[in-house]
Each structure stands twice: as structure tokens, then as C-alpha cells.
Amino acid sequence: MQQQVQHQKTLDAVMERMERLFSAMGATPAAAPASTAEFVTNSLSTRLPEFTYDPDNGCTFDVWYNRYEDMIANDASTLDDAAKARLIVSKLDAATYARFTNHILPKKTVDVSLDETVKTLKDLFGHNTSVFARRYAYLRTQRNDETIRDYTGLVNRRHEMAEFNDVTPEQMKCLVWICGPVNAEDADISARALRKMEDDPQTTLNECRNPTVHGHQTRCQAPRKPAFITTVWYVSQRRPHWAKDCDFANKTCYDCKHVGHKKGYCKNFTKKKKPIEKQKRRSANNVVSVASTTAHVTPVTRIYRQVQINGITVGMRLDTGADITLLSHKDWIAIGRPKLLPPLVSLKSANNKDINVRGHFKCNFNIDGHEGRGNCHVADTTSLLGLDWIAQDEPLFRRLTGGAICNVSAFTLDTLRASLTKQLQKQFATVFAPGLGRCVKSKAHLTLKPDAKPVFRKARPVPYAALPRISQEIDRLVAADVLSPIDHSDWVAPIVVVQKKNGSI
Known part of the structure; x- marks a missing residue:
């Protein structure tokens, strides 16, 4: 009996302690707001799937965000905008995250607001084709090797991608008009009309038709090439005929030794070289080209030298392009009409016209105090001091042929390279962004x-x-x-x- 009483007292004491313990637990304050925000973030991070960009299959950020926007807005109502932006960025896969961070450089993800983050992601990871191109692809959808279930899913997905809920009746008419032609000849008509709709979404059916009517009619009314061959290899008569009907298909030509045509109708018939006419007067084996002496040209600065010929001073134009020295008929009379010998050369001007040469004579000359002797040709042109006389005046010849040293000022190569590098990095920021470049236009399987x-x-x-x-x-x-x-x-x-x-x- 005493044991039972003792046991009851022990039990009452245990119950009393448990009541005090439960009271103390009930009076414990609620969790800190930070713990609540962390719990919400972890919960949403588990429920939200990772975003992978695959525009060919309709996996764009618009579709992903529209699907989970309500969950982010309502279930994460206790989070601030910065936490929501961090949650969205954390659900990007590795390739998408790298492309996003490269695009916002030099900013970091924590420096971008929620609205700007969503807008940037929609721009970067949206559809890579225009809405009209997607609508065109939707209307041209055909079943190939897919099952009925897969084909149904393809139609549903392309319908959502085409945004047909926003199409106007006029746009629908244009799309049906574009999808109508099935011939390969009309493919360019559909392509031009589709480009016009992409440039101007408000294009009407008549505007879509007008740019193509003229080109189509012109192509239909263009003169066809004659089905009859007008010029053939095997022409042996005045009338044109097919090669298979030629009477000389097996005949050997005496000119080119080829089989298939008669003499006088081969390729080489019109390419025979004409005999070169013999030149009547060739005292020398060279033809000298002299600068044009036409006065009706733009005035330029000429270089003249005073040359003494047989003791008489004559003004002559210095011409390093002339191989010989020429004297005009007027100056020849001024120096006393020395006896002329037959010319040694034939002269042509810069425009390939012949120059009349009256003859030549030997004489002594003086250029800037330097004596010399040589031939001088008299021609119907201005007096020219040629290289044959210039070469005998060593100081003058050295000044004309010697190298010149110029003072050149330029930017250093390092400065130009650094400036060009900065310009290219600024113009093509995506190319020079840190990280490894990747191809996102196709998918490997x-x-x-x-x-x-x-x-x-x-x-x-x-x-x-x-x-x-x-x-x-x-x-x-x-x-x-x-x-x-x-x-x-x-x-x-x-x-x-x-x-x-x-x-x-």
C-alpha cells in the first residue's frame, strides 16, 4: 500500500514537471523573420524546376516565367524583390546563367533589380524567330514519322508559340495567302510577302500582293529562250540545225585536225593571227615612248633646265620618262639649223600616237656647268631633256636617282594597338566576355x-x-x-x- 502511494506521488511530480515544460515551450517567441524567409526560399527552390533554354522545342523564358509567375508572386509574397531575383537566377542552368552574367557585365546579379532581371532574361532567351515566322511554320505543320500522340503535342506547342490569340483577321488572310503556293517557282513570292509582314505587322492582303504581282507577271511574260539552237558546233549550212542532224559530224577539219566540222567552221577560224606588218624604218631595235605634249590638260608644275647646245642656250623641260633628248623644230632653227641625219628611233606619245621625227644630229651640250656630248633628235614636240643627257650630269643624275630621307611622325604601335583593342572590346562585348564561348543555335544528340x-x-x-x-x-x-x-x-x-x-x- 505504501508503495502504491509512493508511486502515485512520483507520477504526480512527473506530470507537474511536464506541464511546466509544455507551458515554457508555448511561451517561446516565433521564429525570426530571417528564418521564415529562408524557409520560403528553400521551399520554392525545391518546387521550381531548372530553366533550360531550348527555343526549337518552345522552352523559352517567357513560357517558363508565365507558368511559375503566380507561384513566385503569391507563395513568395513575404520575400523582397531582391530575394525573388536571386531565386529566379538560381534556377538558371549553367549555360543560361553564364550567358546572362556575361550580358549584364560590368554589373553583377545582385545589382540588377527584379523587373530588369525578368526583362533581360525574356530578351536573351526568347524565341529566335519572329511571330509571323512561327505562325507560318504552324500553318505548314505536317505529320511525318511521328505518332498521333506526338503529332498532337507538336500542334499544341506550335499553336502556343504562334500566339494565335492575338492575330487579326487581316493577318490571318495574309498568312493563308502566303501558305497557299506549293510550287517551287512561287517560293520567292511567299518569302517576300513574309518579310513584308515581319517589317510591318499591319500589312493588308492587297499590300502583301502588290510587290509580287509585277514580278510574277514579268516572269510569265518574259520571252522564252528559243528551243531551237541558233549557233551550234556543226554549222555547215545557212540554216540552223541540231547537232545530231549535222552532215559533217564525222568530218575532219584540215585547220584544227578535230572531228565534227568542216574547214572554216572551227574555233580557231576567228582567232588566226594577222601577219605583222614589216616596219619600213628600223634603224634601232627600240620604240621610245614620250610624255604627251598636249596643252589642253590641267596645269602642273614642270621642271626646266637651261642647256647650252653648241654654245646657244635653250630652255628644255626635264623629263626622266624620256629615254632620249628631243629638240623642237623652233629651237632647232634658233641654234642655227645644224645638219640632220636620219632618225635612229621611232617615237610614240603616252597616248600611243606616232610623233614625227625629222632627224638627229650630234652636238656638245652644257648642263649647269657640266659638259657632255650626245645625239639630239628633232621632232614635232616640245624640247625635252632626256635620260641620255641627264646621265652625263652626275650631280643632277644622283639627285634624281638617289634615296631621300623624310621626317615621319607617327603614333607608336603600342598606342594604336591598345586603342584598337579597347574599341573592339567595346563594340563586341559579347565576343570578349570572360568565359568559354558556346554555340546555342543547335543541339547535339x-x-x-x-x-x-x-x-x-x-x-x-x-x-x-x-x-x-x-x-x-x-x-x-x-x-x-x-x-x-x-x-x-x-x-x-x-x-x-x-x-x-x-x-x-
Whole structure:
């Protein structure tokens, strides 16, 4: 009996302690707001799927955000806009996140507001084709090898991508008009009309038709090429005929020795070279070209020299393009009409016209105090001091043929290179953005053998001195999202380490 009483007292004491404990637990204050925000963020992060950009299959950010916008707005109502922006950015896959961060540089994700984040993501990861092109593709949808279920899903997806709820009756008429032609000849008509609708969404059916009517009618009314061959290889009569009907198809030509035509109708018939006429007067084996002496040209600065010929001073124009020295008929009379010998050369001007040469004479001359002797030709042109006399005046000839040193001022190459680099980096910021560039226009698919079995190969041994560089290179590839770390895999293949010429891995 005493034991029962003692047991009852112990039980009452335990119950009293439990009541005090429960009272104390009920009086505990609520969790801190930070803990609540963290709980909401973790909950939404678990429920929201990761966004992967795949425009070919309709996986754009518009579709993803419209689907989960209500969840983000209502279930995350206790979060501020910055937390919502961080939540959305955390659901981007690696490729999408890298492209987004490269686009907002030099800003960081924490510096971009919620509205700006959503707008930027919609612009970057929207449809890569216009709405009219998607509507055109929707109306041209055909079933190929898909099952009925897959084909139904394709129609539903293209209908949503085409945004047909916003199409106007006039736009619908234009789309049906564009999709109507099935001939290959009318493909350019549909393409031009589709481009016009993309440029002006309010294009009417008549405006869509007008640019194509003229071109179509012109093509239909253009004169057709005659089906009859007018010029053939085997022409032997005045009338044109088919090659198979030629009477000389097996005849050998005496000119070109080819079979298929008669003499006088081969390719080489019109290409025979005419005999070169013999020149009547060739005292020398050269024809000298002299600058044009026409006075009706734009005035330019000429260089003249005072030359003494047989003691008489004559003003002559210095011409380094003339191989010989020429004297005008007027100056020839002024120096006393020396006896002329037959000309040694034939002269042509710069426009390939012949120059009348009256003859030549030998004489002594003086240029700037330097004596010389040579031939001088008298011609119906101005007096020219040619290279044959200039070469005998060594100081003058050296000044004309010697090199010149010019003072050149220019920017340094390093300054120009740095300026050009900054300009290119600013103009093509996406190309110079940090990280590895990737192609987002197509998607690669791997087809595995159905009966393939996993293969596990151990890592190959590498030199101990190369381990730090290998680890550093692997970390770099992981940071660039080229490699992805995993905990376990049934398929394992060792890497091959190759050292480049510059010492890198």
C-alpha cells in the first residue's frame, strides 16, 4: 500500500514537471523573420524546376516565367524583390546563367533589380524567330514519322508559340495567302510577302500582293529562250540545225585536225593571227615612248633646265620618262639649223600616237656647268631633256636617282594597338566576355548502343611533378562548365595528359 502511494506521488511530480515544460515551450517567441524567409526560399527552390533554354522545342523564358509567375508572386509574397531575383537566377542552368552574367557585365546579379532581371532574361532567351515566322511554320505543320500522340503535342506547342490569340483577321488572310503556293517557282513570292509582314505587322492582303504581282507577271511574260539552237558546233549550212542532224559530224577539219566540222567552221577560224606588218624604218631595235605634249590638260608644275647646245642656250623641260633628248623644230632653227641625219628611233606619245621625227644630229651640250656630248633628235614636240643627257650630269643624275630621307611622325604601335583593342572590346562585348564561348543555335544528340555495358578504366599514372598543373587545368575546366564533377559513375575512362610546346597542359 505504501508503495502504491509512493508511486502515485512520483507520477504526480512527473506530470507537474511536464506541464511546466509544455507551458515554457508555448511561451517561446516565433521564429525570426530571417528564418521564415529562408524557409520560403528553400521551399520554392525545391518546387521550381531548372530553366533550360531550348527555343526549337518552345522552352523559352517567357513560357517558363508565365507558368511559375503566380507561384513566385503569391507563395513568395513575404520575400523582397531582391530575394525573388536571386531565386529566379538560381534556377538558371549553367549555360543560361553564364550567358546572362556575361550580358549584364560590368554589373553583377545582385545589382540588377527584379523587373530588369525578368526583362533581360525574356530578351536573351526568347524565341529566335519572329511571330509571323512561327505562325507560318504552324500553318505548314505536317505529320511525318511521328505518332498521333506526338503529332498532337507538336500542334499544341506550335499553336502556343504562334500566339494565335492575338492575330487579326487581316493577318490571318495574309498568312493563308502566303501558305497557299506549293510550287517551287512561287517560293520567292511567299518569302517576300513574309518579310513584308515581319517589317510591318499591319500589312493588308492587297499590300502583301502588290510587290509580287509585277514580278510574277514579268516572269510569265518574259520571252522564252528559243528551243531551237541558233549557233551550234556543226554549222555547215545557212540554216540552223541540231547537232545530231549535222552532215559533217564525222568530218575532219584540215585547220584544227578535230572531228565534227568542216574547214572554216572551227574555233580557231576567228582567232588566226594577222601577219605583222614589216616596219619600213628600223634603224634601232627600240620604240621610245614620250610624255604627251598636249596643252589642253590641267596645269602642273614642270621642271626646266637651261642647256647650252653648241654654245646657244635653250630652255628644255626635264623629263626622266624620256629615254632620249628631243629638240623642237623652233629651237632647232634658233641654234642655227645644224645638219640632220636620219632618225635612229621611232617615237610614240603616252597616248600611243606616232610623233614625227625629222632627224638627229650630234652636238656638245652644257648642263649647269657640266659638259657632255650626245645625239639630239628633232621632232614635232616640245624640247625635252632626256635620260641620255641627264646621265652625263652626275650631280643632277644622283639627285634624281638617289634615296631621300623624310621626317615621319607617327603614333607608336603600342598606342594604336591598345586603342584598337579597347574599341573592339567595346563594340563586341559579347565576343570578349570572360568565359568559354558556346554555340546555342543547335543541339547535339548522342545515340548509344542498346546493348552496351558499362566500362570502368582506372586512371593512368602521371608524373608527380605534373599533378599540380593537371589539377589546376581540371579546376579551370570545371569553372568554365566544360566538365561537371560527379560522385559516382559506372562509365569511367582515363584522360590523356599532353604537354604543349609552351609548357601548359
